[in-house]
Amino acid sequence: MTVGLFIPCYVDQFYPNAAIATLELLEKLGVEVVYPSRQTCCGQPMANSGFEHLTKKSNNLFIENFRGFDYIVAPSGSCVLHMKDHLHSGKYPNETEAMRGKVYELTEFLTDVLKVDKLKARFPHKVGLHQSCHGQRGLKLAQMSELVAPAFSKPEQLLSMVDGLELIELTRKDECCGFGGTFCVAEEAVSVKMGKDRVMDHLQHEAAYITGADMSCLMHMEGILRRQKSNVKVVHIAEILNAQEI
Amino acid sequence: MSSRDSILAAVARNQPEHIPLPEIPAFFSGETDVLEKFTSVAVSIGSKVFRVKDLEEVKQVLLKEYSGARRIVSAFPELADIGEVYIAPATDPHTLANVDLAVLPAQLGVAENGALWVTDVQLPMRVLPFICQYLALVVPQKNIVPLMQQAYDVIGAQEYGFGTFIAGPSKTADIEQSLVLGAHGARTLSVFLLE
Amino acid sequence: MKETKDHAALAEAFNADEPRVNWHDETLWFIRQKRDKAAHTVADWELLRETASQIKHNVLSNLHDYLLQFEANAKANGIIVHWAADAAEHNRIVHEILQKHGVKQMVKSKSMLTEECHLNDYLSEHGVEVIDSDLGERIVQLAKEPPSHIVLPCIHKKKEEIGDLFHEHLGTPAGMADPQVLTEAARQHLRETFLTRRAALTGVNFAIAETGEFVICTNEGNADMGAHLADVHIACMGIEKIIPERKHLGVFLRLLARSATGQPITTYSSHFKKPREGHELHLVLVDNGRSIQLGREDFRNSLKCIRCGACMNTCPVYRRSGGHSYHAAISGPIGAILAPNLDMKKNADLPFASTLCGSCSNVCPVKIDIHDQLYKWRQVIVKEGYADTKKTLGMKAMTQAFASPTTFQLAGKAGRWFMRHVPFAVSNKMNPWYKQREMPAPPKESFGEWYLKNRKKKNE
Numbered sequence: 001m002t003v004g005l006f007i008p009c010y011v012d013q014f015y016p017n018a019a020i021a022t023l024e025l026l027e028k029l030g031v032e033v034v035y036p037s038r039q040t041c042c043g044q045p046m047a048n049s050g051f052e053h054l055t056k057k058s059n060n061l062f063i064e065n066f067r068g069f070d071y072i073v074a075p076s077g078s079c080v081l082h083m084k085d086h087l088h089s090g091k092y093p094n095e096t097e098a099m100r101g102k103v104y105e106l107t108e109f110l111t112d113v114l115k116v117d118k119l120k121a122r123f124p125h126k127v128g129l130h131q132s133c134h135g136q137r138g139l140k141l142a143q144m145s146e147l148v149a150p151a152f153s154k155p156e157q158l159l160s161m162v163d164g165l166e167l168i169e170l171t172r173k174d175e176c177c178g179f180g181g182t183f184c185v186a187e188e189a190v191s192v193k194m195g196k197d198r199v200m201d202h203l204q205h206e207a208a209y210i211t212g213a214d215m216s217c218l219m220h221m222e223g224i225l226r227r228q229k230s231n232v233k234v235v236h237i238a239e240i241l242n243a244q245e246i
Numbered sequence: 247m248s249s250r251d252s253i254l255a256a257v258a259r260n261q262p263e264h265i266p267l268p269e270i271p272a273f274f275s276g277e278t279d280v281l282e283k284f285t286s287v288a289v290s291i292g293s294k295v296f297r298v299k300d301l302e303e304v305k306q307v308l309l310k311e312y313s314g315a316r317r318i319v320s321a322f323p324e325l326a327d328i329g330e331v332y333i334a335p336a337t338d339p340h341t342l343a344n345v346d347l348a349v350l351p352a353q354l355g356v357a358e359n360g361a362l363w364v365t366d367v368q369l370p371m372r373v374l375p376f377i378c379q380y381l382a383l384v385v386p387q388k389n390i391v392p393l394m395q396q397a398y399d400v401i402g403a404q405e406y407g408f409g410t411f412i413a414g415p416s417k418t419a420d421i422e423q424s425l426v427l428g429a430h431g432a433r434t435l436s437v438f439l440l441e
Numbered sequence: 442m443k444e445t446k447d448h449a450a451l452a453e454a455f456n457a458d459e460p461r462v463n464w465h466d467e468t469l470w471f472i473r474q475k476r477d478k479a480a481h482t483v484a485d486w487e488l489l490r491e492t493a494s495q496i497k498h499n500v501l502s503n504l505h506d507y508l509l510q511f512e513a514n515a516k517a518n519g520i521i522v523h524w525a526a527d528a529a530e531h532n533r534i535v536h537e538i539l540q541k542h543g544v545k546q547m548v549k550s551k552s553m554l555t556e557e558c559h560l561n562d563y564l565s566e567h568g569v570e571v572i573d574s575d576l577g578e579r580i581v582q583l584a585k586e587p588p589s590h591i592v593l594p595c596i597h598k599k600k601e602e603i604g605d606l607f608h609e610h611l612g613t614p615a616g617m618a619d620p621q622v623l624t625e626a627a628r629q630h631l632r633e634t635f636l637t638r639r640a641a642l643t644g645v646n647f648a649i650a651e652t653g654e655f656v657i658c659t660n661e662g663n664a665d666m667g668a669h670l671a672d673v674h675i676a677c678m679g680i681e682k683i684i685p686e687r688k689h690l691g692v693f694l695r696l697l698a699r700s701a702t703g704q705p706i707t708t709y710s711s712h713f714k715k716p717r718e719g720h721e722l723h724l725v726l727v728d729n730g731r732s733i734q735l736g737r738e739d740f741r742n743s744l745k746c747i748r749c750g751a752c753m754n755t756c757p758v759y760r761r762s763g764g765h766s767y768h769a770a771i772s773g774p775i776g777a778i779l780a781p782n783l784d785m786k787k788n789a790d791l792p793f794a795s796t797l798c799g800s801c802s803n804v805c806p807v808k809i810d811i812h813d814q815l816y817k818w819r820q821v822i823v824k825e826g827y828a829d830t831k832k833t834l835g836m837k838a839m840t841q842a843f844a845s846p847t848t849f850q851l852a853g854k855a856g857r858w859f860m861r862h863v864p865f866a867v868s869n870k871m872n873p874w875y876k877q878r879e880m881p882a883p884p885k886e887s888f889g890e891w892y893l894k895n896r897k898k899k900n901e
Contacts, residue, residue, distance in 0.1 A: 007889075008890055011888065012599075012882040012888045013883070014882075014883065015884075016887055016888035016890075020887035020891060035896065037846075037893070037897070039846070040844070040845075043843070045839070046839065049793075049819065049823075049828075049836060050819030050820050050823030050824075051840070053820070053823075053824065054836060054837065054840040054841070057843075058840070058844060061844065086638075096473070107671070113620070118716035132808075133796065133797070134799075137798065137799035141513050144560075144800075144803050146477070146755065146800055146803035148484075148486035148805045149804055151555050174800075175757055176757045176796050177799035178758075178796060180797065180798075183796050184768065184793070184874060185873040185874055186449060186793060186832075187449045187793070188449070188876060189453035189455075189762075190456065190758050191796075192877040192878065193456055193459070193761045194757050194796075194884070195878070209525070219585075219881050223879050223880065224877070224880035225875070226878075227878055227879050248524070249524045249525060249530060249728075250524035252526060253526060253680065253732060254508060254509070254727045256732035256736075257508065258774045259732075259736065260732055260733070260735040260741075261503070261504050261735055262502045263502060265501075266499060267495075267496065267685055268492055268495040268496060268499070270492060270688065270691070271488060273489065274485045274490070276484060287705055291704065293565070311680065312620040312842070333676025336563045339669060339670055341634075343636055346569070348745070353841075356706075358705060359547075359644055359705030360657065360705065360706075363707050372665075372669040372717060372791050373666070375667035376662045377666065377669075377670075379575050380702075381795055393695070394692075395691040395692075395693055395695075397691065398688045398690060399688070401687070406712070406714060407716075407717070408669075408711070408713060408715070409711070409714070410665070410713075411706065411710040411711075411898070412679050413704075413707070413708050413709075413710075416661055416662040417661060418577075420560075420575070420576040420593065420594070420595055421580075421600050421624065422620060422788070423593075424600070424620035426620050426621050428628065429624060429660065429661035430627060430628060430631060430707065431665065431708070440857040
C-alpha cells in the first residue's frame with residue numbers, strides 16, 4: 001500500500017511538526033508514504049470565498065501530484081472534505097471520481113482503513129479535543145450533537161489508545177471555533193469572539209493542550225491563546241498519536 | 247395576465263420534475279401507558295390533569311379549583327347548575343370577554359404532547375377557549391392516542407369550520423426566555439380524563 | 442446609515458459590548474439545548490425529519506397543482522382567495538380589504554411575510570394603525586425596531602429595556618423588569634386591542650391543498666384572539682406554505698415546536714377551514730420572488746422552510762452577531778440563503794456571514810442543505826460580480842501564486858511566502874487577523890524542506 005501524503009499549504013509553512021508526525025506515524029504503522037513535492041494548496045480558501053471557478057489549476061495540480069497512489073492522506077479534515085466535495089477537472093475528467101474516493105483524513109484513515117486498535121504512544125497531559133466542523137459534520141469523524149443517533153468519535157477512539165492522556169469534557173463539544181477560512185479576516189469580530197469562547201471552554205475544563213484534526217482551527221485558537229498569554233498549547237492530533245513522552 | 251395566472255405560470259415553469267409523495271411510516275410510539283404519558287407531558291407544559299369517573303366529579307373539582315369564578319360557561323347540560331350551558335349562535339363574541347371559566351369537550355388527546363383536539367362542532371363560539379380566563383377540557387380516557395399521527399387518523403376527513411389543538415395554558419417566553427403562563431389566552435388549563 | 446453597513450460591520454458593532462454578546466449567545470444556546478432535549482424524546486426523530494423533507498420535495502415539484510387544488514377547496518369553504526405577485530401587490534390587497542370595511546385600526550399576529558413586505562410601514566403611510574399582538578413583536582414595535590429572530594422577535598432585548606419601554610408606553614412602574622408583571626401588562630393592553638379591532642391579520646404556518654384549510658401555530662393565543670373577535674380575518678401566506686394533505690400535519694406539527702423552542706407542540710395549533718358565520722375570511726397567496734427561487738435548482742430547497750428558527754439558535758455566528766446584523770426580514774442562516782434571491786446586490790454579504798460549520802443543516806427539521814447553499818450562493822455572487830474588487834484581486838493573485846509549485850517552493854524561509862500571499866498572514870496592525878490574535882511563529886524550515894533533507898534522498 002502506498003499513500004500519497006497531502007500536506008495543506010499552511011501546515012507545510014507554519015506547522016511542519018504536524019506533517020512530520022503524520023508521516024512518522026504512518027510509517028510506524030507500516031505504510032509506505034510518499035510526499036509529492038509539487039503540491040501547493042487544494043484551492044479551498046478560494047472556493048469557500050466564492051471563487052471555485054479559479055481553482056481549476058490547483059485541481060489539475062492535485063491530480064497530477066496524487067494519481068497513482070492507493071490512498072491520499074492529509075492531516076486536515078477541511079482540505080480533505082474540499083477535495084471530496086469539489087475536485088473537478090476538465091483536463092482529467094476520468095480521474096476525479098476515483099480520486100475523491102481515495103482521499104482520507106488522517107484519523108479516519110487510521111480507524112477505517114488501517115483499523116488501528118493500539119498505538120505505542122504516550123502523552124501524559126490533560127487534553128481537550130476540538131471537533132473541527134468540516135471533519136465532523138462533513139466527513140463524519142464523530143457523531144454530531146444535533147442528531148438523534150448513536151455516539152461515536154474516531155479521534156476520541158484513537159486518543160483513548162494513548163498512554164497517560166486524560167481527555168477533558170467540554171460544555172459545548174462540537175461548537176465551531178470561528179476560523180472558517182477567509183471568514184477569520186472578513187468577519188474578524190465574530191471570528192475572534194467564537195475563538196475566545198471555544199478557548200474558554202477548554203480553559204474552564206483545565207486543558208493543558210487543545211488538539212484536533214485540523215491545524216487551521218488550532219492556528220486560530222493558538223493565536224488567541226498566545227494573545228492572552230496563556231500557557232495552554234495547541235497540538236495536532238498526529239503529534240499526540242506519535243508522541244513518546246515519558 | 248392576472249397575478250394569479252402569472253404566478254401559476256411561473257411556478258409551473260420553474261418547479262422541478264415530479265417527486266413522489268412519500269408514505270408516512272408508522273412512527274415509533276413505545277408508550278405502554280398512554281394515560282400516564284399524556285399526564286406527565288401535559289403537566290410538564292403547565293396543564294393540570296384530573297382522572298375522573300363522571301361529570302359530577304368534574305363539577306366537584308371545578309367548584310373547588312375555581313371557587314372565585316363568577317361567569318362560567320360550559321357545553322355540558324350536566325353542568326347547568328354551575329353556569330350557562332347555552333350560548334346563542336348569533337351572540338356577539340365580544341360579550342364573552344368576562345367569562346372566567348369555560349368547560350368544554352375535547353374529542354381526543356395526544357400523549358406525546360399533551361394536546362387536545364377541539365372543534366367548533368362542539369364549541370358554542372370559536373373564541374371561547376381563548377377569551378376565557380380559565381379553561382377546562384373534558385376528554386374520554388379511551389380517546390387518548392400516542393402520537394399526532396394517530397390523532398390525524400382519528401380526525402380523518404372530519405368536517406369543521408374551525409378546529410384546534412390546545413396544549414396547556416397560553417404562554418410566552420418572549421422576555422428573556424422567562425416562561426410566563428397566561429399570555430393572551432387562558433391562564434390555566436385543567437384537563438379531565440373521563441373514564 | 443444602517444442600510445450601507447454589511448454584516449461584518451454590524452456584527453463588529455454588536456461585539457463592542459462583549460458581556461451582552463455572551464448573554465445573547467447563552468440565551469440562544471439554551472434554546473438549542475431545549476431543542477436537543479425535545480428531539481431526543483422522539484426515538485425516530487431522524488426518520489421524521491426525512492419524511493418531512495420528502496413531503497416538502499413533493500410539494501415543490503407539484504406546487505402548481507397543489508396551489509390550484511388549495512384555491513378551489515378554500516373557495517368552496519367560503520374563503521376569499523387573493524393572489525399577490527409581489528410585496529407591493531400584497532400590501533395593496535390588504536389595504537383594499539381594510540378600506541372596503543372602513544377599518545382604520547388592525548390587530549396583527551406574527552407574520553414574517555408581512556415583515557418581508559413591510560406591510561406595517563405601508564399601512565401606516567395610508568393612515569391605518571397596526572398593533573402587533575405577539576408579545577415579542579409588540580415589544581420591538583414599541584421600540585421601533587424590526588424583529589431580530591423569526592420566532593423570538595425581541596430575543597436581543599434585555600428585560601430592563603423592555604421594562605423601560607413598557608413604562609413609557611403602557612404605564613408600568615419605572616424600573617419594573619419582572620417578565621411576569623410585564624407580560625400581564627401586555628395582556629391587559631392587548632386585550633383591549635383585541636376587543637376593539639374589527640380586522641385581524643394573521644400569518645399561516647401550513648395550508649392544506651386537500652381541504653382548503655390553513656393552520657396557525659401560536660403559544661400566546663394571539664392569532665385566535667384576533668381572528669375570532671374581528672369581523673374580517675385576513676391571512677397572508679407565501680405560496681410555499683402548502684402541504685398536500687391534512688394527515689401531513691401529523692408530521693410537521695411534531696417537528697415545528699420541538700425544533701423551534703423545545704416544546705412538544707405549540708399551545709395552539711388552530712385549523713381555519715371556513716369563515717365564521719356572517720364574517721369574511723380572506724387569504725392572500727404571495728409569490729414575491731418565491732417562484733424565481735423555485736427555478737434556481739441549487740436554492741429551491743430553501744422553500745422547504747417551515748420557519749422554526751432552529752438554524753438561528755444553533756448558528757454560532759448568529760448567536761454572536763445578533764439578528765439585526767443580517768439586515769433582512771429573515772435573519773440567520775435561512776435568511777442568508779433566502780435574501781440573495783430577493784436582492785442579490787444588497788444581500789451579497791449574507792452568504793459569507795458563516796463559517797460553513799453545518800450545524801444549521803443538522804438541526805433543520807425539513808433537512809434543508811443550508812450550509813451547502815451558502816457555499817453555492819458565494820459562487821453565484823462572485824460570478825455575478827457582487828464581490829468587492831479588492832477581494833477579487835486578492836483571490837486572483839493568491840490563485841496565481843498557488844498554481845505554480847515553483848514559486849511556492851522557492852519562496853525561501855518557511856512562512857515568508859505565505860505571509861506575502863495569504864490574506865490573514867501578515868503581522869501588522871492593518872491585518873484583521875493580528876488585531877486580536879498572534880500570528881503563528883514561522884518555523885526554521887517548512888515541511889517540504891524537512892522532507893527533502895530527511896526522506897527524499899532515502900526514497901530515491
